[in-house]
Amino acid sequence: SQQGEEDPQALSIQEGENATMNCSYKTSINNLQWYRQNSGRGLVHLILIRSNEREKHSGRLRVTLDTSKKSSSLLITASRAADTASYFCATPYTGANSKLTFGKGITLSVRP
């Protein structure tokens, strides 16, 4: 079963614009993670936000978390063509049996 649900499913923007992707989840979490996947290859971890954090930055990435709404957003500022990829939010189940469950993903296309 999928824990995270991203929207929009697909996003097309011009280079230099900002891209905002949203993720909603269902159960309680200790943290939420965002991953990126280029052209159906491996996933790369982008950023992790803990349940007691509201906002976190890493370079051109900004992630927010609203545990009351069970939602998170990922903002990529000043997008580049190289940011074209699929982006997934992922939530690990809490406890010893933690495993990552991914949302449906967002396909971002950045036009040069």
Add this chain to the structure above:
Amino acid sequence: DTEVTQTPKHLVMGMTNKKSLKCEQHMGHRAMYWYKQKAKKPPELMFVYSYEKLSINESVPSRFSPECPNSSLLNLHLHALQPEDSALYLCASSQERGSLGRGTEAFFGQGTRLTVV
């Protein structure tokens, strides 16, 4: 070295073949995972190994047989697959089974693109 290496990158096999996918990491991680990903879908968990023991099997058909010979290696043995098993198979690792929930990341290999004919 923060790399997870998967071989082969591509594999085409017939429905009567037996093949194996391999995954290797040298980060000292004690949890390793197999995911299956169909086109335009998110990765779906298949198996979790913790300290070389199978800890989660997500009701995967027996034609997929995982093996963890040591803490650095993870194999996925394939036998009598169906065309619908064609997918990208991803291996991942993390510090240990519970570490994802405590705030560590998973490291993924580049995947094996499997085609069953």
